[in-house]
Amino acid sequence: MTTVSRSIGPWLARRVLGGVLTIGVASVVIYGSLRLVPGDQAATLAGGRRLSAEQVEALRERYGLDDPFLTSYGRWIAGVLRGDLGISTVYQDSVGTLLSSRLGISVALIVYSATLTVLLGLAVALLGAVRGGAVGRFTTALTSGAVATPPFVAAIVLLSVFSVQLGWFPVTGAGEGFLDRLWHLTLPALSMALVAFGVLARVAQASFTEQLRREHVEVARSRGIGTAAIVRRHVVRNSLGPVLTLVGLLVAALFVGTAVVETAYGINGIGSFLVSSVSRQDFPVVQAISLIAVTLFVLMSLVVDLLMPVVDPGVQKERVRA
Amino acid sequence: MTLTLPALRTRRGTSRARRRPVAVLLSGGFLVVVAAVAALAPVLAPHSPDATSLLDSFLLPGAPGHLLGTDSTGRDTLSRLMYGARLSLLAPLGVVALATIAGVTLGLLAARGPGWLDVLLSRAMDVVFAFPGLLLAMLAIAVFGRGLTAPMIALAIAYTPFVGRVVRSLALQESARPYVESYQVMGFGRLAVTLRHVLPNLTPVIAAQSALAFGYALIDLATLSFLGLGVRPPQSDWGSMIAQAQPALLQGLPWPAVVPGIAVLLTVVAVNVLGDHLGNSVGRTGERS
Numbered sequence: 001m002t003t004v005s006r007s008i009g010p011w012l013a014r015r016v017l018g019g020v021l022t023i024g025v026a027s028v029v030i031y032g033s034l035r036l037v038p039g040d041q042a043a044t045l046a047g048g049r050r051l052s053a054e055q056v057e058a059l060r061e062r063y064g065l066d067d068p069f070l071t072s073y074g075r076w077i078a079g080v081l082r083g084d085l086g087i088s089t090v091y092q093d094s095v096g097t098l099l100s101s102r103l104g105i106s107v108a109l110i111v112y113s114a115t116l117t118v119l120l121g122l123a124v125a126l127l128g129a130v131r132g133g134a135v136g137r138f139t140t141a142l143t144s145g146a147v148a149t150p151p152f153v154a155a156i157v158l159l160s161v162f163s164v165q166l167g168w169f170p171v172t173g174a175g176e177g178f179l180d181r182l183w184h185l186t187l188p189a190l191s192m193a194l195v196a197f198g199v200l201a202r203v204a205q206a207s208f209t210e211q212l213r214r215e216h217v218e219v220a221r222s223r224g225i226g227t228a229a230i231v232r233r234h235v236v237r238n239s240l241g242p243v244l245t246l247v248g249l250l251v252a253a254l255f256v257g258t259a260v261v262e263t264a265y266g267i268n269g270i271g272s273f274l275v276s277s278v279s280r281q282d283f284p285v286v287q288a289i290s291l292i293a294v295t296l297f298v299l300m301s302l303v304v305d306l307l308m309p310v311v312d313p314g315v316q317k318e319r320v321r322a
Numbered sequence: 323m324t325l326t327l328p329a330l331r332t333r334r335g336t337s338r339a340r341r342r343p344v345a346v347l348l349s350g351g352f353l354v355v356v357a358a359v360a361a362l363a364p365v366l367a368p369h370s371p372d373a374t375s376l377l378d379s380f381l382l383p384g385a386p387g388h389l390l391g392t393d394s395t396g397r398d399t400l401s402r403l404m405y406g407a408r409l410s411l412l413a414p415l416g417v418v419a420l421a422t423i424a425g426v427t428l429g430l431l432a433a434r435g436p437g438w439l440d441v442l443l444s445r446a447m448d449v450v451f452a453f454p455g456l457l458l459a460m461l462a463i464a465v466f467g468r469g470l471t472a473p474m475i476a477l478a479i480a481y482t483p484f485v486g487r488v489v490r491s492l493a494l495q496e497s498a499r500p501y502v503e504s505y506q507v508m509g510f511g512r513l514a515v516t517l518r519h520v521l522p523n524l525t526p527v528i529a530a531q532s533a534l535a536f537g538y539a540l541i542d543l544a545t546l547s548f549l550g551l552g553v554r555p556p557q558s559d560w561g562s563m564i565a566q567a568q569p570a571l572l573q574g575l576p577w578p579a580v581v582p583g584i585a586v587l588l589t590v591v592a593v594n595v596l597g598d599h600l601g602n603s604v605g606r607t608g609e610r611s
Contacts, residue, residue: 018448025449036465148590150541152548153583156564160576171572256454263549264568275549278464286464290457297452 008309011319015305019298026294027080031073034063034283041065044281045089062087063283080291086284090277095288099270106262106269108181110254112189113196117254118247120193121200122236128201129208130231139205146198151257155191155264162187172266188261195257196250203246207239214238240311248304252297346599349592356589360407369398371405372556380575393578394570402563403585409559410586413470414539420478421539422532425485426521432486433493434516444490447483455480455542463551470553473546481535488531489524496520526600533597537590544586560586 037044042059051059059065064072079086085095128139163171175184211217212235220230258271266272270289277285309316359366368387374395378385381392383399390399432443450458455477462476463469496502497520505515546552547561555562560582567579 018445021445022449022452025445026452029449029453030461033461033465038466144594145587145591148537148594149587150545150583150590152545152561152564153586156568156571156576156579156583160571160580164572164574164576253454256457259456259460260545260549274460275551278460278551279468281464281467283464286461290453290461293454293457294452297454 007320008316012306015302019302022298023291023295027077027291028073030287030290030294031076032069033287035069037281045283076287080288085288088277088282088285090280090282090285095284098273098285099288099292102269102273105181105267106255106258106271109185109189109192109258109262109267109269110251112182112185113192113254113257114247114251116189116193117196117200117250121197122204122243124197125201125204125208126231126236128205129212129235130227132209136205136209139201143198143201143205146194147202149194149198151191151195151260152264154194155188155261158187158191159264185267188265188267191264192254192257192261196254200243200246200250204239204243207242208235211235211238237311241308241315244307244311245304248300249297252293252300255293255296345595349595352588352592353596356407356585356592357411359404360411363401363404363408367398367401367404369401371397371402371558373397380570383577383581390581391577393567394575399578399581402558403560403582406558406560406563406582407585409470409553409557410540410544410561411589413474413543413559414536417474417477417481417539417543418532418536420475421481421535422485422528424478424482425531426489426524426528428482429486429489430493430516430521432490433497434512434520440490443486447486450479451483451487453480455538456545459542459546460551463546468551468554470543473543473552477539477542481539484535484538485528485531488527492524492527493520496523526603530597530600533593533600537593537597540586540590540593 034041041063042056042065045059045063046056064075067075076086083096085099087093088095088098091098124139124143128136159171163169169187170184173184175181208231217230217234220234256271258269259274260271261267262269262272263275270292274286274289276282277289309319368389374397375392376395378388378392379394381388383389383391385391388398388400390403392398393402428443428447432440432447453461458480459473459476462472466472493516502515502520505519506512510518543552544559544561544564547559548565550562550565553559553562558566563582564579567582570576571579
């Protein structure tokens with residue numbers, strides 16, 4: 001084991017370097033976006049407030065508008081690395097503080113949604129693959145519909161049916177305490193999970209169906225091993241690779257998905273904060289959230305790549321050879 | 323949230339393959355009808371999409387003269403749906419056209435150009451791929467303000483790797499096949515072989531990816547309008563219709579919001595069915611050869 005992990009070192013180094021490079025280039029794009037604003041960037045940062053000449057000067061100074069691009073970028077990225085995300089132009093408060101007060105609810109939403117996605121996605125995929133026939137066609141139709149349902153459409157339909165008409169769930173807000181919060185977040189999490197559920201279930205069902213037709217399953221069956229054990233040990237186990245890859249990507253996508261459902265359900269989290277900051281051109285906030293989203297995507301794909309050899313030892317051999 | 327995944331070959335080689343043409347025909351027919359209705363909206367719409375009438379407000383679908391009902395100000399939902407279809411379809415079409423041209427060009431350059439260019443372009447596509455389309459579009463809106471042009475260009479950039487990566491990997495596979503080398507030995511230039519022989523062989527896959535990207539772009543643009551970041555009034559699309567109808571929905575009148583929601587859903591399903599069909603048929607011909 002140790003020799004294998006040592007020989008995977010070069011692969012890991014390349015992979016981490018690639019990820020850092022991606023985040024680095026993305027951060028230049030994100031920071032540079034402010035310089036693309038047509039017209040006077042200081043006026044944009046002032047957000048429509050009337051400022052005196054000294055205040056405008058202070059603004060240009062604070063955001064480094066008069067410095068060469070690389071200088072002000074360097075100052076910004078150094079601040080970010082120290083945990084200083086700048087100051088919101090709308091709230092005149094530290095972006096870090098503004099984000100941290102909203103992060104909890106969004107993380108809860110993402111975790112809830114990801115849990116629903118994985119549980120429902122794998123359950124439906126298993127049902128469709130094992131039963132096949134009409135059941136399989138039904139689950140395929142179900143997931144095709146789920147994939148095509150934009151989260152905001154799911155959000156308004158669920159709101160209308162379960163909150164307004166039936167009154168089972170609250171219309172807005174995030175709730176206090178664990179159970180109340182769970183209750184408040186159920187519909188938003190479902191709306192967000194729907195697309196991810198569809199994608200995951202389709203890929204998993206295809207993978208399960210393929211495994212079920214393979215010879216090793218045939219052999220296991222002929223040895224008299226029960227369906228449950230075959231599914232657990234031979235079908236699910238062998239399909240974990242593609243499923244895991246997808247889950248990583250889906251979780252990263254859910255982060256941006258919070259923008260939609262938090263706005264639709266009136267939840268004060270990172271996503272709805274991003275939307276309101278975009279419309280108010282609060283650049284420090286937009287830049288910070290964008291950077292977090294990209295970093296999360298790169299991190300998730302790195303984590304997935306690292307976990308891959310655990311579910312599929314063949315991957316490790318390929319990497320050592322490469 | 324939109325996930326950009328390559329055309330999934332999920333249903334290949336099953337007994338269901340025989341049934342697919344029905345769904346494909348239905349989807350194709352549906353899209354033709356939607357496109358025709360959008361193009362002919364001024365002729366077909368029973369009312370002006372902006373004509374308000376407080377006497378006719380909050381009519382349910384099926385009301386006389388208002389097939390799909392009216393909204394809180396009495397505007398005819400069917401007419402608004404028809405007019406809204408124009409921007410809802412044209413904008414993603416523009417995104418896909420740009421993304422396809424850019425993706426095919428960059429993918430072919432990466433696969434058939436010099437090695438350093440491949441490294442550079444593949445890295446660049448990795449970076450773009452790390453930006454979810456919706457995020458890049460919001461960044462563009464923050465820079466250039468509300469409207470459709472900036473997010474359309476941003477989404478086109480975001481979807482370029484979606485086409486470009488597939489084109490690159492398939493063009494590399496094609497390059498390894500004997501016919502490519504034969505043509506080059508015969509003295510045909512690399513560019514000519516790429517454009518006249520490699521590219522045509524990739525067309526079905528490109529079409530499949532473009533169809534799927536169209537569905538994603540439609541969802542993204544409708545989402546932006548729903549969030550109040552897309553089309554500006556007086557223009558409207560299906561997303562902004564839903565946003566405007568949300569207060570009524572919370573008061574118990576869901577139809578003005580649900581009807582355009584269903585329109586988005588059905589259009590995306592139809593596009594996905596076509597895209598999957600294209601992707602699948604390519605898979606099968608690939609196996610045979």
